[in-house]
Amino acid sequence: MTDFARALHARYAMPAASPDPAAEWAAATPHPVVDSLLRHCSVRAFLPDPVPEATLLSLVAAAQSASTSSNLQTWSVVAVRDPDRKARLAEVTGGQAHVRECPLLLMWIADLSRLDRVAEVTGVPADADRYLEMFLVSVVDAALAAQNAVVAGEAMGLGAVYIGAMRNRPEQVARELALPPRAFAVFGLCLGRADPARPASVKPRLLPSAVLHHEQYQVDTARERAGFARYDSVMREFQASQRMPAADWTAQSSSRVRGPESLSGRDRLVAALAALGFPLD
Numbered sequence: 001m002t003d004f005a006r007a008l009h010a011r012y013a014m015p016a017a018s019p020d021p022a023a024e025w026a027a028a029t030p031h032p033v034v035d036s037l038l039r040h041c042s043v044r045a046f047l048p049d050p051v052p053e054a055t056l057l058s059l060v061a062a063a064q065s066a067s068t069s070s071n072l073q074t075w076s077v078v079a080v081r082d083p084d085r086k087a088r089l090a091e092v093t094g095g096q097a098h099v100r101e102c103p104l105l106l107m108w109i110a111d112l113s114r115l116d117r118v119a120e121v122t123g124v125p126a127d128a129d130r131y132l133e134m135f136l137v138s139v140v141d142a143a144l145a146a147q148n149a150v151v152a153g154e155a156m157g158l159g160a161v162y163i164g165a166m167r168n169r170p171e172q173v174a175r176e177l178a179l180p181p182r183a184f185a186v187f188g189l190c191l192g193r194a195d196p197a198r199p200a201s202v203k204p205r206l207l208p209s210a211v212l213h214h215e216q217y218q219v220d221t222a223r224e225r226a227g228f229a230r231y232d233s234v235m236r237e238f239q240a241s242q243r244m245p246a247a248d249w250t251a252q253s254s255s256r257v258r259g260p261e262s263l264s265g266r267d268r269l270v271a272a273l274a275a276l277g278f279p280l281d
């Protein structure tokens, strides 16, 4: 088996002779960029070594190279290195230790405030900024940019993990980062050298056939449920290999979306966004 095929099989925890047609197709087209994407795993244990400014600039250049809706570039990023600020932000996330420990925390901002400042220059009001569409544009832009930074960072030997828990308390995060109105921290991203003593592993995914449809969305319920059962057992094994409590993916996922109480405060996001200048009309 080639290294590429091995990486693909690890991504899906597949036996060597895979019955999944989409995976077999992908195995036939090895590529170094895809190979590196297949090896992604979130890193939550970092060495304290600082991330040099030149590396940060490379990450930002990679992020700015992502596509951006209408070239509006409706995102910004705040690089946080100050230990006290990281500690306060870690507290917002429910005390996630990696937020404190990572040498570099990048906060990705859906940022319509720059267009407000452009409006001051042109004298043309930016009234469309209050609509849900423009909020979505800025969130998508920020996410695409961040993922480019993750891919670049991993290519440069850094580890990364997104921190969506920054949305637990958006107003507090906005104050911490001195964000102007119409700027919202979508998520954080911990970056740094992975601690080799606490290595991360590739987390298997649902098989490609679970997410790939041809021409139209079709669900074969029996096949899908068989896929869930297979993935539950794959994830139980993965959790055990990580010395984490065994849990079915279906049960964990259901619990994550059980109700507003499972959203860690994010059930009030609409009100928080309104307070930050996003009425979402």
Ligand SMILES: Cc1cc2nc3c(=O)[nH]c(=O)nc-3n(C[C@H](O)[C@H](O)[C@H](O)COP(=O)(O)O)c2cc1C
Binding pocket: 040, 041, 042, 043, 044, 093, 096, 161, 162, 163, 164, 165, 166, 187, 201, 202, 203
């Ligand atoms: C938008 C987003 C937010 C996330 N938030 C957190 C978080 O707050 N804390 C954390 O430890 N991991 C977080 N993660 C990481 C996911 O848990 C992780 O990507 C997922 O379990 C798959 O594992 P992998 O990235 O190692 O493949 C987040 C990922 C994304 C994409």
